[in-house]
Amino acid sequence: MPEETPAFSQFASPSGEEAVRQVREIMSLRARTGTPMALVRTYGCQQNVSDSEKIKGFLAQMGFSFTENEEEADFILFNTCAVREHAENRVFGNVGALKTVKRRHPSTLIAVCGCMMEEDKAAERIRSVFPFVGLVFGTHVIHKFPQLLLRALTENRRVFERGDDSEDHQIAEGLPVRRDGTVKAWLTVMYGCNNFCSYCIVPYVRGRERSREPDAILKEFRGLVRDGYKDITLLGQNVNSYGKTLQNPVSFASLLRMLDEVEGDYRIRFMTSHPKDLTKELIDTIASGKHISHHLHLPFQSGNDRILKAMNRSYTRERYLELISYAKEKIPDVSLTSDIIVGFPGETYEEFRDTVDLIRRVEFTSLFTFIYSPRTGTKAAKLPDPVPAAEKGRWLQELCAEQEKIAARRCAASVGTVQRVLIEQQKPKTGLLTGRTDGNIIVDFAGDPALIGQFANVRITSARNWILGGELI
Ligand code: SF4
Numbered sequence: 039m040p041e042e043t044p045a046f047s048q049f050a051s052p053s054g055e056e057a058v059r060q061v062r063e064i065m066s067l068r069a070r071t072g073t074p075m076a077l078v079r080t081y082g083c084q085q086n087v088s089d090s091e092k093i094k095g096f097l098a099q100m101g102f103s104f105t106e107n108e109e110e111a112d113f114i115l116f117n118t119c120a121v122r123e124h125a126e127n128r129v130f131g132n133v134g135a136l137k138t139v140k141r142r143h144p145s146t147l148i149a150v151c152g153c154m155m156e157e158d159k160a161a162e163r164i165r166s167v168f169p170f171v172g173l174v175f176g177t178h179v180i181h182k183f184p185q186l187l188l189r190a191l192t193e194n195r196r197v198f199e200r201g202d203d204s205e206d207h208q209i210a211e212g213l214p215v216r217r218d219g220t221v222k223a224w225l226t227v228m229y230g231c232n233n234f235c236s237y238c239i240v241p242y243v244r245g246r247e248r249s250r251e252p253d254a255i256l257k258e259f260r261g262l263v264r265d266g267y268k269d270i271t272l273l274g275q276n277v278n279s280y281g282k283t284l285q286n287p288v289s290f291a292s293l294l295r296m297l298d299e300v301e302g303d304y305r306i307r308f309m310t311s312h313p314k315d316l317t318k319e320l321i322d323t324i325a326s327g328k329h330i331s332h333h334l335h336l337p338f339q340s341g342n343d344r345i346l347k348a349m350n351r352s353y354t355r356e357r358y359l360e361l362i363s364y365a366k367e368k369i370p371d372v373s374l375t376s377d378i379i380v381g382f383p384g385e386t387y388e389e390f391r392d393t394v395d396l397i398r399r400v401e402f403t404s405l406f407t408f409i410y411s412p413r414t415g416t417k418a419a420k421l422p423d424p425v426p427a428a429e430k431g432r433w434l435q436e437l438c439a440e441q442e443k444i445a446a447r448r449c450a451a452s453v454g455t456v457q458r459v460l461i462e463q464q465k466p467k468t469g470l471l472t473g474r475t476d477g478n479i480i481v482d483f484a485g486d487p488a489l490i491g492q493f494a495n496v497r498i499t500s501a502r503n504w505i506l507g508g509e510l511i
Contacts, residue, residue, distance in 0.1 A: 227293065322368060335376070497511055
């Protein structure tokens, strides 16, 4: 297939609606089984999951049904994540494996999108190493997906498209969404990040912070509650700085209060919070909210001030502990979780021990722990990194062993309490129902599957590491 230079220019294109109509027509003739089938595979964080739900919304409008089977798909899309090198390599491996699928089914269109495609190096690798990929687009042009797909289907060349600077500051409202679940929903309140933590690629691939207007969020939120969603997570790379760039600035706490007023039986969560922007007003809002979960995911990354500075995190260990102690005072049953990076370039064992000390003081419910992974293009990737990977692996094990003890202690302490659990599914092996507490802890218990999708009060009777057992009241 001939190539097109990565385009940042607008092309003469039909409207989104017209493109949807034309793709539907083309695919009804081109589909191998009569019904066009799409496979959308999502890598990475909830923001990507949310983006994929929008792309699936467009695909559904175009008449596609969905499959997990590569062999029956007429359209295969990988929505990629750039946060870790390991994840990127997995994507390249999985894209490479599609070569044989394309050979068996030449009419299948293969596409790659997401954060990786906003990185020059990764996009270039797709271009040069995987010529069977016919469509590549970045995170800023998802709203143009119908036009891009139409071009890939009708032009005799590969299509590459990413956002330009002007588009970086726009938010496209009103895109169709096909949600993966019926109980839990993601709702993006802002895009991008301004923080430039020295290890992170996100500000380079997702652009600067842009917040959605509160009215647009409220409208979508009301629709979700009306449709019966019970667990709604507000998404943003740094939700605590929500609203700062709006023409009429609004704080994240005000947004939460506004949503919390909506009548209904539901729970609001949010992620991710940056300690630098977390206010006492927000903690007070969680404490006094009617529907706001008492779960706070507040990544601290390192418990050592020198490392925090090198990470450009803009807060100190003391400030973080102050916020935690305020949260515990105002919300006595608060469930705290965090992300941690072990083995940041130049970190010593003593500095790492400050992180272990911090997790002991805070007593997190659970942690997402990662060994530092360099990302080309970030400041940290240029720093000397003398500690061998095996040594960092030992540090990580030490940290996880400590956290396991803390989690087991916390779970054991909840035996005898009554928790409000949102029932999500029935476990195929045991037949038990399973759901999550307000603090986001998994609880298994016996009950009628007709209860799936509803809240129930469950008495906790046993604790096994981070999973609780209980009985329905
Ligand atoms: S706050 Fe830091 S770690 Fe989080 S997305 Fe922004 S730059 Fe990355």
